[in-house]
Amino acid sequence: MADRYDPHTIEPKWRERWEADGIYRARDDDERPPWYQLTMFPYPSGDLHTGHWYAMTPPDAAARFRRMQGHSVLFPIGFDAFGLPAENAAIQRGVDPKEWTYGNIDQMRQQLRIMGGSFDWEREIVTCDPDYYHWTQWWFLKLYERGLAYRAEAAANWCPGCHTVLANEQVLDGLCERSDDPVERRFLTQWFFRITDYAEELLDFGGMEWPERVTTMQRNWIGRSEGANLRFPVDVEGVDEPLSVFTTRPDTVYGATFMVLAPEHDLVGRITTDGQREVVDGYVAATSRVTEIERLSTEREKTGVFTGAYAVNPFNGARIPIWIADYVLVTYGTGAIMAVPAHDERDFAFARDHGLDVIPVFDHPEIDVSRPLEAAFTEGGAMVNSGPFDGTPANDAIPAVIAHAEAEGAGTGAVTYRLRDWLISRQRYWGTPIPMIHCEACGVVPVPETDLPVVLPENVRFEPTGQSPLTQIEEWVNVDCPSCGSAARRETDTLDTFMCSSWYQMRYVDPHNPERPFSAETMRRWLPVDVYTGGAEHAVMHLLYTRFFWKAARDMGIVEGDEPMKRLFNQGVIVGPDGNRMSKSRGNVVAPDEQVEQHGVDAFRCQLMFIGPWDQGGPYNPSGMPGIVRWLNRLWTVATESAPDPGDGAASRDLVAATHRTIRDVTTDIEGSRFNTAIARLMELTTALTRARETGGVDTATWERSVETLILLTAPLAPHITDELWERRGKPYSVHQQAWPEFDESLVVEDTVEIVVQVNGKVRDRVTLPAGASEDDARERALASERVSNWVEGKQPRRVIYVPGKLLNIVV
RNA sequence: GCCGAAGUGGCGGAAUUGGCAGACGCGACGGUCUCAAACACCGUUGGGCGUAAAGCCCGUGCCGGUUCGAGUCCGGCCUUCGGCACCA
Structure with a gap:
């Protein structure tokens, strides 16, 4: 009667429906308590790989979980879109960095939608949009006003072969990554932020739930x-x-x-x-x-x-x-x-x-x-x-x-x-222009706020002259001094892209505000971030910069509180089945598209979460996939077939207890980002239901409640199949808008407990006692056991240790 | 060199405050269903001794310690991974 589980028909159906109904939109006037779940935004390389899935599907599960728990959830997405790869593509292949970047963004947007992520797409931000970098420039002016931005001579990496300045990332073992020429140091006047003013405060991680690994690295970095x-x-x-x-x-x-x-x-x-x-x-x-x-x-x-x-x-x-x-x-x-x-x-x-x-x-x-x-x-x-x-x-x-x-x-x-001031100048084109003007009479003059954004010119030629391509564009560079009106020149360096990502979590709270970076009300509602997740490679730079930025903003009265992210979680690195970093040349790449095509989105998401602890990463081996597929099939079966014969209902109580144990365990597991054990518990409940269905003896109401609880508990992890099953059971749309099941302690209490009996610390027997039995009862029952008495051999117990409800150890 | 994390079956991994090591899954083996396959389901699966039962012994990188009891705590090593690396 029930048709088979077919992810390829149900997944697109639900994706489209959720999107049409906008059920994941975060509303500023929502009265439920807010929850800000943030995942590090991707660089638009143009291809969404397994690493992205690994980074983003668990926080999506967490966001869905918080929604069901009654929170108004902000789970945004965007693109960290300035940076070197676009400029390298321009130099090597003559493509326009803007076209290249936006083309990649379009592609990644499509791929991200397939993931089944509950992102609020209406809040998407792209850091290379003038609407965004307008405010990046505004921040620069604020920091400058506050005396936190200054100019000084600093060494830049200079490649004599390419006649260009290189970013640190482009220098490999002292050589230019492209020409292999030895890199020299050249002194240039560049812009800095006074992060060292905050060195002492940045050492204080009080009240933050950050991994010790990260706080230690930051402490060492600050030195x-x-x-x-x-x-x-x-x-x-x-x-x-x-x-x-x-x-x-x-x-x-x-x-x-x-x-x-x-x-x-x-x-x-x-x-x-x-x-x-x-x-x-x-x-x-x-x-x-x-x-x-x-x-x-x-x-x-x-x-x-x-x-x-x-x-x-x-x-x-x-x-x-x-x-x-x-x-x-x-x-x-x-x-x-x-x-x-x-x-x-x-x-x-x-x-x-x-x-x-x-x-x-x-x-x-x-x-x-x-x-x-x-x-x-x-x-x-x-x-x-x-x-x-x-x-x-x-x-x-x-x-x-x-x-x-x-x-x-x-x-x-x-x-x-050891910490040095943050060098933010880049002699590069594809970045946020620094909103400053150099006037012979007035010196360095900030661009007036009303003139922002300073828009990046287009149709630029990329020639290796050793200066930013911006210096070539006379009509852009030549400008009147805002102060005295005489001829002046724009600053041609652009900002380090880490500056774009130092405040993006603030823009998400009010992404379309044309008047300011965000309103005070939206700031108070959503910030700071409740949980921030991302790769450990950002343990120092990005996460230190964003803390500095926040503290500076606090001191300017723009934000409240001392830290931008209360809780941080670093996921591990997912590698190929052979334990090596996934790379095309090694041929060990697992393509998400292929996994999805074969098994569906839900199965791929769950497999990534089931593979091991999320902070550990490790090899992704598709050979484990059958287990997940079998589980989803079994889930489908118990949820779509009719209830078992109720009989005398004798098995009901055990099923209720199993269901509530699962509620308890899955809740604490998802709260603690232990998705692997959450899935294990859900598999167990599925098995319990499968068994109960065969043996019968469960009254129908209990059966229905257990099945529905299982669907609700699975919903954050496998969002499509659960909404389909929810609908097929005639429940109200959508499973993702239902309340998270409540755990009732009294329903998991057992009448009897099994006590392990040890003699001299070795397990010799087990006895079953009524719950809450006294030590004397336990001792009496234990000594009555033949297996135990064989080991005691009539000797007088020297000592007896009793752990109520668990264990009795007789020392002779 | 310094700092941090980790080491558990054939494999990925479980194990509140020290309290039944190996949950859950993969793989393997045996079986049910089927003309057959797929799907699904059932059973076995750390090692050794032992007749298959009962039972016993060993077993969480290595050596030692604390404890009635150690994967978990302490001391000393080994290995792997990550970070920093002439920081005065």
Whole structure:
């Protein structure tokens, strides 16, 4: 009587119906409590692959689950559409980046719709739309007004072969990814955001449910170090200011036997003596040619040259030589160090290679510090060779030395971060134009808000000139100064695409607002995001930038609260059946279209969720698909065939208990993103129903309620088949607009419990007792068991451990 | 080198606060239905000893510890993956 389960007829039917009825639209006037479920928006590469399905179908299930739980859910989608691939396509194949991008978006939209995602398409955003980047530019102006945007000289990756600036991602092992030329560093004036102003606050993850993995990576990236800034007077005529160094070990200052400056340090030119000028200049020039990657290699020998100048140790008056070396980085601390070879491995290696003094200033239980050291050691006992500090225990040494430095005016306690300001300039075409104008008279002038957006010109020629293609477009570049009206030029750099994605979750709440990025009401209603899901590759950059952006917006009174995303979940990486990253060349690509064609959308979604824990990822092996297909078929069967013979209804109670256990488990599993175990529980309930149908003894009302509960619980995971079954059972449209089943604890309580009986910790028997039996009852029943008494052998139990309702352990 | 996560059957993986290791699924084997196939369904499936029963022993990367009891906690290793990497 019932026809077979055929996903290919029911899936398009429901997709069209949901869309026509707009049942997934998020309404701002909905009175139910709001829930903002966000999945990282894709780059429009033009092909939706299995990774996208893996990233997006579980949050779709979560969004559907929250809706059924009575939330008004915002589950939006859009495209992160600026960036390099479009520009590369333009350079290589002569296509227009805009056409290429929008063509891909059209294609991906179609593919995304097939997924059965409950996205609110009316809120779609595309970051390369002028309606969107209008507000990206507005944000830039706000940050500039607030003093958080500034210009400075910074190194860019320069490919001498292509005559162009490369993004970090285009540099592979120090070589240009296209021409294989060694990449050089070129200094350009570029725009930065002062993310470092927020370094301290960004270390605080209080009240956030973020994976520890991510918070740890962010902490390491920010890299807070405590120590001191110490000032060493320089013994060079005409140089009055002292040389400032940052150190985490001010307690080793008496062991400082030389100073090292980064080759790019400001002072180098001024302190170098005539006799050393040639070697120093040569070394500085050589350094600029060395790539960052080579330079950072710890394997490299520690090179460096003497400047001829000396500094004075403010603690003991020692006159110590000043060197330059590329193991000191100009971007960290003050770009200069006091070198303490006895207690720092790098300084030790440098001192050994260049014949410099090594003076230990801590003693050590296993090392004779009166003899030449064989290696640096960092952990010592008490201070030695340190004048008035001799004998100070290691634990007290740092505060003592800092206190002394502060009293003497030789330095102060200080904190340094590894985090650098965010370089946002790109010498590229396909990005948001930076809304600034350069005027000879007025300097840098912001474009007035009323003139936004600064629209990206079209029909651009891509020639490798080393500058953004925008510089070629005279009619775009030449503009009147907004301040004085004289001839001026537009900024031709564009914004890092990470800026587009730093605030997109805010735009979704009010995506068509022409007056501002979003209204205060919509902001208060939806933000911050309840759950944000996406790949771990964004653990640092994107997720740190968006936190910075939010905090800056908060300080400007634009948003409320301290963090943009309360909860974060990183899904794992899905790889090919062979365990390798899916790639065409390996031939291990699983194409979603083929999976859908063979098994249907619901089966593919469920298989991806069933494969293992969502945060773990792993190989996608289609060989497991039959299990999911069988389950959906069995679900179809129990839901479409008639109820079993009720008999005396004796089996009803067990079925009710099984149903409610499933409600409980599936609810907590989906809340915790454990979709794999949720499906396992649903399979079990399906099996229970299949069995009950054969054996009978279930009254019809109970049967119907269990079947319908099973359909409701499955709906978020397999949305099409469940709506079809719901309809066929004559229930009101749509299953996705029904309430989530309520769990009733009292219905799963059993009359009897099975107690495991152990003797000396080994399971020997099981006894069935009434629920709530006392320890004495359990003990009596256990000792009555022949299997148990065989092991006890008449010995007196030394001790009995009873875990009520679970276990009894007799120790003899 | 540093930081983080993980290691469980032939395979993917289960296992609240320490309490029956291997849920659920794949595969395999045996069977029902069928002219046959598909679909569906039933049974067995960690290893060893043992007659197939009962029963016993071993078993969650390795070594040791805590505990009545350890996949879970502690100490020390090994391996894999991810991140950072001369950060003073």
